[in-house]
Amino acid sequence: MNVNERKAIKRLLIRSTNWIGDAVMTTPAVRAIRRHFPGARISLLAKPWVAPVFAHSPHVDEIIVYEANGRHRGAMGPIRLARDLRRHRFDAAIFLQNAIEAALIAFLAGIPVRIGFDTDARRPLLTHAVRCTRAIKAIHQTGYYLEILKGIGVVDGDQVLELTLGENDREQARQLLTRQGVDPAARIVGLNPSATFGPAKQWFPERYAALGDRLRDEWGATVLIFGGPSDRELGENIRRMMHGPAIDLSGRTSLGQAMALIDRCDAFVTNDSGLMHVAAALNTPLVAIFGSTNSTTTSPHSDTSRIVRVPIECSPCMKPVCPLGHMNCMKQVSVELVFDTLKGLL
Template identity: 50%
Template sequence: MTKFKLRQSDPARILIRGANWVGDAIMTTPVIRAVRKNFPEAEIFILVKPWVAPVFHNNPFVDSVLIYDDSGRHKKGWGTIRLAKDLRQYNFDLTVLMQNAFEAALITFLAGIPERLGYNTDGRALLLNRCIKLDPKLKRVHLIDYYRGILKGGGLYDDGGTLDLFISDHEKQKAEKTLQDNGIDILKPVIAINPGATGGTAKRWFPNRFAKLSAKLAEHFGVKVLIFGGPGDNTLGEQISGLSGDVCVNLAGKTNLAQAFALIERCSLFITNDSGLMHAAAALGINQVAIIGSTNHITTPPANTNSRIVRVPVHCSPCMKPECRYEHHQCMDKISVDMVFKEAVAMMENSNP
């Protein structure tokens, strides 16, 4: 692929179209870091949906975060045209599309961005003048490497697959206060569970098992167990807390995403379903045990070396469905409390020899 044509007199402007989900967005961070290293003098912008923006707010490789307001100003239809018009005023030289949708290519085409780099997915090849033919093998490797394939396809330097997630000092201070306010002894291990997951119940281990696990962990380590989750997980957190014998502190729905990141950074151990927060813990290098059922343990597991996967292979997994189509949920039912507890204790023992 020939060299990208970027302006020389003023700093070039690059737009990265970010992924739409928190976990996916975190897994694109190696590409964003590499784009900065390929174009150190450029101004780099990233366009994302509002709920993903905190992933990039403190990222030193991004100059500005632009919001794709798809429920308001940029709502599908005329809002798509309005977004393209909004982007046109920035006079971008190059766009790098992390998202695979036709719409992503259409918007940047309509925005008049001369260099448009991305995979030839979703019938959008004619809209990309820097079109990369997707190698089917990339569908069978970790999603981080799938995204890094965009760099290779564009003839750009690849800076490796290490994830980035940056926490501000302000959020770190707030995290410390949250722990203190909830009676968490920071001289002991800070242990947390994340029982929720977006996209249906198939990815979720059972609440009663999270409760039993929390009780065992609390007794073994002499601590309270934090419960993480989004706004829709507060009731789930209360249910687990009650079933556990009230050994938990339910933070589900009580923090924003940036605050959740800062609290995860303080954890000694994070036990989670496959979720965006699982990838946040991976980016922050936190000891974690990931409970994997319906999703692909090859393409989207936690990427940190200090993580363990608890998984029992069954004939229908990974199904990638939001709900169990057979209603038996065997991929999760076969994962016992003792299996997860054993991995959790081993992880803590290995990290504190």
């Protein structure tokens, strides 16, 4: 696709990925799309739980919500979504998501130019199929998504993550901390003990609790425990295991508010998760604990991050549940190791 072909595109749709961490890692690609399609009105199609990542992005003109649990649910949902998209009269679509569904919906919506990796048997549905090689799959995912653009002649090497926060979310975060009695000058450390995809990615709750106690005792830190609605029991258990006070936010904030609170943190300790990538994008100093997953492709992409990982023969296995049953990769990561890594970072 040459420069004149790009200039001819006036309405462009970006199909976002479906997970928060992946969406954050696409932000360099979204910025590059804006840079190389400057005359286009750019809409971004995203699931509701991902949309807040782009809600205040200067590179997106409009967010279209894929109402997977509402209007667009069920077997007829994608067809209804295609009809909704057809009304926008898009000239082109770029798929950052790899599933065949993304290309099929765009095809049914009559979008004439369809760009994406040739994954998931969707090559016949693409007008510009970019080959996804083994080498591309092996690089960090920020570069992986940029390779889609490289496949249509758009070369952009800027892999800096980017998140723009809303002022309303910032204000609600300030109010939440005030209600909890947190001194505006307090040192705040966030703990994120959750992770999707399975328990193999999660460091042990009792170690998070012990780390929280040490951060409070030695640094005088206010400890915030993060998590989604499904993590309420986990967050409450960690708070109860701690000897001193902590503020459990699990399931009590929106994603936008959680992002604003992470931005307020002086440090963040996390499993490999969506909020890990949020912290990286906000340049919050963070320590990320890796076990079963691949730190080469999904590590936090920032200069203010450190990875704690003890290499063993079976790691990374990429399994949601430890196939050996004892999670040696996580057992090797001690509270002392995480604390010392955080101390060295700060």
